[in-house]
Amino acid sequence: MKDNVIVWFRQDLRIHDNPALYEACRSGQVIPVYILDDHAAGDWKMGAASRWWLHHSLIALNKSLGGNLRLFKGDPSLTIAQLAQETSASAVYWNRAYEPWRIKRDSNIKLEMQKQGYTVQSFNGSLLWEPWDITKQDGTHYKVFTPFYRKGCLNAPAPREPLPPIELDSIVPSSTPFDIDSLQLLPKIDWDSEFYQHWQPGETGAADTLSSFLNTGLAHYRDGRNYPAKPYISTLSPHLHFGEISPNQVWYASAHTALDTSSEDALDCFHSELGWREFSYYQLYYNPNLPEKNLQTKFDRFPWKTDSSSHLSAWQKGLTGYPIIDAGMRQLWKTGYMHNRVRMVVGSFLVKNLLLHWQHGARWFWDCLLDADLASNSASWQWVAGCGADAAPYFRIFNPVTQGEKFDSEGDYIRQYIPELSNIPNKYIHTPWELSTEELLQYGVVLGETYPAPIVDLKHSRNAALEALSSIKEA
Ligand SMILES: Cc1cc2nc3c(=O)[nH]c(=O)nc-3n(C[C@H](O)[C@H](O)[C@H](O)COP(=O)(O)OP(=O)(O)OC[C@H]3O[C@@H](n4cnc5c(N)ncnc54)[C@H](O)[C@@H]3O)c2cc1C
Known part of the structure; x- marks a missing residue:
């Protein structure tokens, strides 16, 4: 009999190319869980629009997991400890997040669970390069984008290729109903009605958005991306933020398309925008006060x-x-x-x-x-x-x-x-x-x-x- 492994979903609301889920499926029976933690987030708890997205994304993820996603609200350290006990889990896996409040919270949970004898493993599921892997020759970190990306990232080992698909036959059935409304994520005023026309949260929506961009946007991206009325941008940002698609999937799929369509120039520009995303995370990692304090x-x-x-x-x-x-x-x-x-x-x-x-x-x-x-x-x-x-x-x-x-x-x-x-x-x-x-x-x-x-x-x-x-x- 395989061990039970809790997979704690956070900003990786997908089943494909999800390192934590992938490793959990290989090593045990999976208990998938999402915990809404407004407390530790403090001033940076999710805004109203993000909550709308999260509501729909969790519904999509639960469907992909055969209706077995466990939902919770509150302090993850208590929730995870209790769930681990109830399900006799031996391990907890998650993909890393980089917000200062999450780093602090997750490090504490890791330490505490390890003390109690659980195996705790975290993975890189949302960045092409970990911040600590990109340093200057003198060991300090970059402050300027172009050298960060061109010298640091592009000279580092290439991003990990997307993982092979997994079999989801080892998920432990959930005995509690998936009560998404208990999270109260949707706005109370009717302000979101147009969102439905523009967006399809979830992994399928992310894959469709990527595919449509590769078919019609990528080749025109370098110049076209500046014109707000033109359809040459990817609009992948909310999907990437919630981890419904990994940057690795986007990086390699766009590279394949560019090779087939001789759009290397457009690809270089598109990849460098993904590079700006990496640089933002890098800056936040090295400057945890970035949201509140002027860097200069x-x-x-x-x-x-x-x-x-x-x-x-x-x-x-x-x-x-x-x-x-x-x-x-x-x-x-x-x-x-x-x-x-x-x-x-x-x-x-x-x-x-x-x-x-x-x-x-x-x-x-x-x-x-x-x-x-x-x-x-x-x-x-x-x-x-x-x-x-x-x-x-x-x-x-x-x-x-x-x-x-x-x-x-x-x-x-x-x-x-x-x-x-x-x-x-x-x-x-x-x-x-x-x-x-x-x-x-x-x-x-x-x-x-x-x-x-x-x-x-x-x-x-x-x-x-x-x-x-x-x-x-x-x-
Ligand atoms: C004032 C301001 C606030 C912003 N706030 C956010 C934010 O909260 N969340 C967010 O994802 N982006 C933010 N951006 C960056 C950028 O505007 C969006 O990522 C981009 O418009 C998303 O559209 P897209 O997916 O079509 O991008 P594309 O042009 O198709 O680019 C592909 C991906 O690269 C990343 N990317 C592109 N440009 C940037 C950039 N300048 N910085 C960081 N990542 C980038 C995004 O993940 C994006 O999805 C902000 C930019 C400005 C000027």
């Missing part, structure tokens, strides 16, 4: 505005009067996602034109993004604000009008999310205020009524940002 401490003196409420609320609601900003913020609210180019532009606008602290933005994204990820969100906001490790220089201020004109020249993205501007001609779609009141009326727009007038002047706010920056330089 001189930004601690930055004179952020404190009377934030009206501008912040206009930004959150997509009512700033700058069409590309408003389209992005509305895309986020409606679909739980925002295109990367637009994330950078709305981030720059919040931090540089409105002079609001990047943490306001990071918090709002945390609640609204389906792919909200502590590593990528924190590292990206620090990058946008200019205070991160390898950040966009603070003086590089995205101009929302020129960004819109360059990357959405026909206004397709704007019209999709701001229907009240849909009749405005392309020439003015990014600058409706340049039309006269009569002309605007012709297109059904009354500035300040049907669509807001710009809430700040771009030139003045840019100068104010540069002045604020020079104040921290001189201090």
Whole structure:
């Protein structure tokens, strides 16, 4: 008779290429479990959009596990110890997670369970390279992306190839019903209705999304990825965040497709974006304060505005009067996602034109993004604000009008999310205020009524940002 092994699912909600599950299936009878732990997560417990995704992803995972996923809520150290006793398990396996609160919690659980005689093993199920495997020649860690990725990662041993499929005939049947509603993950207000049109959480949805990207997006990715109305990005981020697909599966599947279609150039670009994901985790691992503290401490003196409420609320609601900003913020609210180019532009606008602290933005994204990820969100906001490790220089201020004109020249993205501007001609779609009141009326727009007038002047706010920056330089 084989031993019982608890497999603790976390951000690896898949059965394929899941190292912990794979090893457990080889060595024993599997007891699969998911535990919602809002307590240890503290300030970074999952936001509303992530909870929606998790709800559906767990349903999909439970189906793949033949209805045998055990669900719990609370302190995992107690849950696992109790479950191990009840099921006479001899081992606990999980795939590693890298949030500081998880590292702390998991290390304690490992120690405690080992003391009690259990075998505890953790595996790499969500990164291409472990942070501690990528170091400079002098043993220190990288601070800048390009050398991290090109010298560090690409010269390290290649990422592990996806594991062979497993037989799931060794799962111990669950005696308790799968009560997903007990986790209370779905929003109480009806705000998620559009999510269903855009997303299919779960491993099948992840595989379909990857396959559609490989068929139609990858070859155009290098340039196409900058245009928010074009279908050349993968939209894999929530699937990757919840581990419904591994980065290894994505890395190797895209490499095979690129080889078949001679798209090596596009592949290099796509792989380097996966590299940014690795770099975000790397930064979080070496800077556990990344979500809360400026990496460049001189930004601690930055004179952020404190009377934030009206501008912040206009930004959150997509009512700033700058069409590309408003389209992005509305895309986020409606679909739980925002295109990367637009994330950078709305981030720059919040931090540089409105002079609001990047943490306001990071918090709002945390609640609204389906792919909200502590590593990528924190590292990206620090990058946008200019205070991160390898950040966009603070003086590089995205101009929302020129960004819109360059990357959405026909206004397709704007019209999709701001229907009240849909009749405005392309020439003015990014600058409706340049039309006269009569002309605007012709297109059904009354500035300040049907669509807001710009809430700040771009030139003045840019100068104010540069002045604020020079104040921290001189201090
Ligand atoms: C202010 C700001 C906040 C962000 N917050 C998050 C977040 O919470 N979660 C998140 O997953 N990404 C975040 N990103 C990074 C990026 O915008 C998204 O990963 C990307 O838009 C997801 O779309 P996609 O899957 O189509 O990406 P693709 O372009 O198809 O890229 C493939 C994968 O590579 C990874 N990736 C791509 N770009 C980046 C990047 N710049 N940084 C890290 N990983 C990247 C993602 O896992 C993505 O799914 C943020 C970016 C900014 C500017």
